[in-house]
Amino acid sequence: MGFFNKLFNSDDSGERSAKSVNWIPLNDMTQLDEIVEASKTKTVAIFKHSTRCGISSMVIRQFEGSYDIPEDVADVYYLDLLQFRPISNEIASRFGVFHQSPQLLIFRNGEVVFHTSHGDISTQQLAERV
Numbered sequence: 001m002g003f004f005n006k007l008f009n010s011d012d013s014g015e016r017s018a019k020s021v022n023w024i025p026l027n028d029m030t031q032l033d034e035i036v037e038a039s040k041t042k043t044v045a046i047f048k049h050s051t052r053c054g055i056s057s058m059v060i061r062q063f064e065g066s067y068d069i070p071e072d073v074a075d076v077y078y079l080d081l082l083q084f085r086p087i088s089n090e091i092a093s094r095f096g097v098f099h100q101s102p103q104l105l106i107f108r109n110g111e112v113v114f115h116t117s118h119g120d121i122s123t124q125q126l127a128e129r130v
Contacts, residue, residue: 021067023047023078029087032094035077039107043074043130047121048088048103050081056102059121063104066123073130 026035026046035044047063050056069076081088081101092099100117106129107113114129 020071021064021076022071024075026077026079026087027084029090031077032087032090035075035107036110038075039111040109042072043126044077044107045074045126046077046079046091046103046105046107048079048081048091048099048101048105050101052082053101055118059102059119063121063123069123069127069130074126076126 035046038044047060049060079087079091088099091097091105095105095112097103097105097112097115102121103115103117104121104125105112105115106126108129114125116125
């Protein structure tokens, strides 16, 4: 079972090792304005996640498992696509980024400076842009 535990990022006790992602729930459309403003002074990211998608679950586990960016350097928002799809639609419309899931969007100075999806998502991309 060791191989599968490593693959799915769990240990024998069934608990995942938690890293220091300080997720900010993105659950209100007005937060998009806050994200734009905050990105003028520090890097802001949105992680769009589908809780029913196996690929999305694998990607978020890998992201959490390798996350080591200090809290004061970047804000990371978590968007549950199943509960808040209208927010995802507004992100696509407002920032001109085609919706995908999972998806990572990085904001600086009020605009999206980088976005990627699926297996291409990594904490390194965020770290390179802080």
